[in-house]
Amino acid sequence: MRTPDVVLCPGGPMLLRGDHVVQDAEGRTHETRRPVSAICRCLRSAELPWCDGTHVLLPDERRPR
Amino acid sequence: MRLPKPRGRLGVEVFDRLVEMPRQLPADEEVRAADPEDAASVLWVLHELSYRGFEDVADDAASDPESDPEVARVRRVLERDLEARLRSRWDAERRSRAEMGVEPGAADDVVAALIELIETHEGPSMARFVQSRADAEQARELLRMRSIYHLKEADPTAWLVPRLPTRAKAALAEIQYDEYGGGRPERLHHALFASGLEGAGLRSEYGAYLDEAPLEVLEQNNAVSLFGMRRRLRGAAAGHFAAFEATSSVPSRRLAQGLARLGLGEAVVGYYREHVEADSVHDQLALRFVCAALVEEQPELRDDVLFGAFTCLDLEARFAAAQFDRWGVEGA
Numbered sequence: 001m002r003t004p005d006v007v008l009c010p011g012g013p014m015l016l017r018g019d020h021v022v023q024d025a026e027g028r029t030h031e032t033r034r035p036v037s038a039i040c041r042c043l044r045s046a047e048l049p050w051c052d053g054t055h056v057l058l059p060d061e062r063r064p065r
Numbered sequence: 066m067r068l069p070k071p072r073g074r075l076g077v078e079v080f081d082r083l084v085e086m087p088r089q090l091p092a093d094e095e096v097r098a099a100d101p102e103d104a105a106s107v108l109w110v111l112h113e114l115s116y117r118g119f120e121d122v123a124d125d126a127a128s129d130p131e132s133d134p135e136v137a138r139v140r141r142v143l144e145r146d147l148e149a150r151l152r153s154r155w156d157a158e159r160r161s162r163a164e165m166g167v168e169p170g171a172a173d174d175v176v177a178a179l180i181e182l183i184e185t186h187e188g189p190s191m192a193r194f195v196q197s198r199a200d201a202e203q204a205r206e207l208l209r210m211r212s213i214y215h216l217k218e219a220d221p222t223a224w225l226v227p228r229l230p231t232r233a234k235a236a237l238a239e240i241q242y243d244e245y246g247g248g249r250p251e252r253l254h255h256a257l258f259a260s261g262l263e264g265a266g267l268r269s270e271y272g273a274y275l276d277e278a279p280l281e282v283l284e285q286n287n288a289v290s291l292f293g294m295r296r297r298l299r300g301a302a303a304g305h306f307a308a309f310e311a312t313s314s315v316p317s318r319r320l321a322q323g324l325a326r327l328g329l330g331e332a333v334v335g336y337y338r339e340h341v342e343a344d345s346v347h348d349q350l351a352l353r354f355v356c357a358a359l360v361e362e363q364p365e366l367r368d369d370v371l372f373g374a375f376t377c378l379d380l381e382a383r384f385a386a387a388q389f390d391r392w393g394v395e396g397a
Contacts, residue, residue: 003235009349011180034243038346046318051345053314056184 011063013038013051024049066272067121068110073103079139080110083122088135096142105283108143109275111136112290116220117271144291148298151288154379155372175360175367176352179304179374183311186375188382189389192316194397195323203392204327208265209274210282210388214289215258216271219244221286224293225302229355230362233303236354240310240347254343257336264330279391281384288376300366303359304373307351312378313344 007015016022016037022030030049038051041064045052055063071077078091090096099107110119114131118124130136162168167185172178195204219241226237246252259269268274278286289309292302321337324330360367389397 007349007353009353012349013345015346015349034343034346035239035247036243036346036350038342038349047342050342051314052318052341053345053348056311056315 008041009038010065011060012055013041013064015039022049066113066117066119066270066275068119069106069272069275071103072106073100075099075103075107076110079107083110083130083136086128088130088133090135090139093138093142096139097146102280102283104143104146105280105287108140108147108287109283109290111140111143112287112294113272115294116217144295147284147287147291151376152372155375158375158379174357175370176357178367178371179307179311179352179356182371182374183308183378186378186382188378189385189397190316190319191381191385191388192319192323194385194389194394196319196326197323198394198397199323199327201327201329204324204329205265205267207388208262208267208329208333210278210384212258212262212267212269212274213272213278213282214286216255216269218255218258220255221289221293222302222306225299225306228296228299229303229359232358233355233362236350236358237306240350240355243343243347254336254339257332257339261330261333261336264332265324266330279384279387281380281387285380285384288380292373292376298369298373300359300363300369301373301376303351303356303366304370304375305377306373307348307356307370308374308377310344310351311348312381314341314348317341317344 003017005017009015016032016039017035018032020032020037022032022037022039024030039049040047040051040054042055042058042062044054044058046054068080068083071080075091075096078095082088082090096104113119114122114124114136122130124130159168172181191207195207199207222237222244223241226234226241229237242248244254246254246256250256262269289302289305292298292305317337317340321334321341324337325334356370360370385397389395
């Protein structure tokens with residue numbers, strides 16, 4: 001089976017493999033800059049739309065599923 | 066880089082004879098009896114023979130110190146000693162957690178076990194201190210100490226690649242490609258750190274601050290080289306790597322904020338900002354794809370993966386505690 005290009009990490013971000021343009025909630029676009037990018041799912045990142053690891057500071061019940 | 070200054074008798078003996086042929090290095094008992102800092106400095110040097118070497122140690126086919134049997138013997142004695150010490154700390158941690166009724170890494174799934182180990186590990190935080198309290202001199206001193214590893218960042222992990230089964234190998238190669246700049250030398254992480262050092266008014270040559278590196282820093286370096294260079298320790302190498310990446314994003318943001326507060330230059334702030342984003346990807350890949358895939362195929366490595374992760378966390382905590390002690394910092 002092909003390796004997934006999109007992976008939802010329990011409690012963490014969504015991984016996105018390859019080159020993409022991501023549109024954020026305000027309609028701004030962001031180009032991916034690395035082989036795999038992590039898209040924030042807890043919405044607490046200071047670098048939206050990218051994950052900055054902040055989910056680890058949240059209690060379990062407030063982390064994305 | 067030239068050989069560092071010896072830290073004790075063992076260093077004097079080994080460094081002097083590293084340039085001689087035939088080599089007669091100190092006997093095993095003498096190596097084992099060396100002062101810890103002396104021993105750590107010698108092991109760092111012997112590992113370095115397999116990285117970039119030293120200007121004052123010949124590396125032609127005739128002298129070939131990297132495969133010299135005497136060098137190998139001393140290195141083996143020092144590595145065995147280090148490994149025994151690291152394993153005894155892991156055993157002590159497991160015993161103390163068992164007494165509190167929590168078995169470290171008991172979760173069935175190795176990813177859950179690693180996350181639990183990482184998130185429940187307690188230790189003083191250098192990043193918090195730099196974020197809000199450190200002065201510029203302390204921050205520069207920290208950068209000098211970090212330079213011992215960051216100027217060879219990702220290199221010790223590169224040894225692990227050929228030792229992994231297919232899925233774990235593909236995942237690690239994907240991370241390493243990013244660490245090495247994705248084909249652009251100016252994005253290569255250890256080159257970014259070199260620019261950061263220059264921007265902060267520090268020297269950026271490889272090993273420039275080796276002589277002032279304290280024992281805890283040498284031990285951090287030696288552990289990651291040992292795990293990477295020994296195939297039998299590939300589980301520990303993978304676990305160490307995952308814990309290193311998983312404890313990088315949030316601390317890197319704190320360090321970036323602290324270094325910006327102290328005005329140490331855009332380049333070094335940029336280096337840590339890059340790690341906020343890069344390592345929030347790398348930690349997921351390292352946990353879910355490198356470690357999980359490795360343990361799935363080679364379940365006997367599970368405990369070593371946890372041992373490696375613990376060692377990474379423990380050595381950083383020991384470094385921070387010792388450094389706060391040297392600085393006279395309390396309550397950090």
